[in-house]
Amino acid sequence: MQKISNYISLVALAFLAFACNNDKTTPGYTFMDDMYISPALETYGKTTLTANGMEAQLPVNGTVPRNYVVYEFEDNQEGYDLAKAELMMPDEFKTDAALAEGKQLYTIFCNHCHGPKGDGNGHLVEIGKFPAVPDYKAREITAGSIYHVIMYGKNLMGSHASQLTNEERWKIVRYVQDLRGDVVTETAETTDAVVTDTEETAVIETIDQQS
Secondary structure, X not given: OHHHHHHHHHHHHHHHHHHOOOOOOOOOXXXXXXXXXXXXOOOOOEOOOOOOOEOOOOOOOOOOOOOOOOOOOOOOHXXXXXXXXXXXOOHHHXXXXXXXXXXXXXXXXXXXXXXXXXXXXXXXXXXXXOOOOOOHHHOOOOHHHHHHHHHHOEOOEOOOOOOOOHHHHHHHHHHHHHHHOOOOOOOOOOOOOOOOHHHHXXXXXXXXXXX
């Protein structure tokens, strides 16, 4: 039994010595490489590790990206009309900060077609790549319809849903409304209380007593 233990110890020491070297720029020799180095797969390449033979896999059914916002209006004329009438801009985007960020996003994603003034004289229109784009001011549009078009696209304009987050879309809507000259005001968080004549008299009497 002692001989077997000594033999195992010698074999272990031999493996340990064999795995080491004097070159500090290399990791030396490894055993059981699959546990040390994971097998790499080429992006969108073929593999025998998955059922469909492809590296890229679809997400699990029902999963959504983090911070995903469900958009309830459908991509059709009825959905456009409903969004135009019912979809309202959240108050958090009715601020000067949202307006400034919306201008930056508009310059990146919209300026080349709609123009810096929103009059449809963008660079791509001027050089003939696209037909004239209607002026924002010449159309009957609302915050909801603007958002809907950014979401799904309309006519020659494609969807920007994959390029812009929900917050970024609303910020662009805010800036488009500014180009149109629409009056955008925040909704008051609390409503002013209605003071009746009886309550007003009671307040005055209280003040007189305290004075």
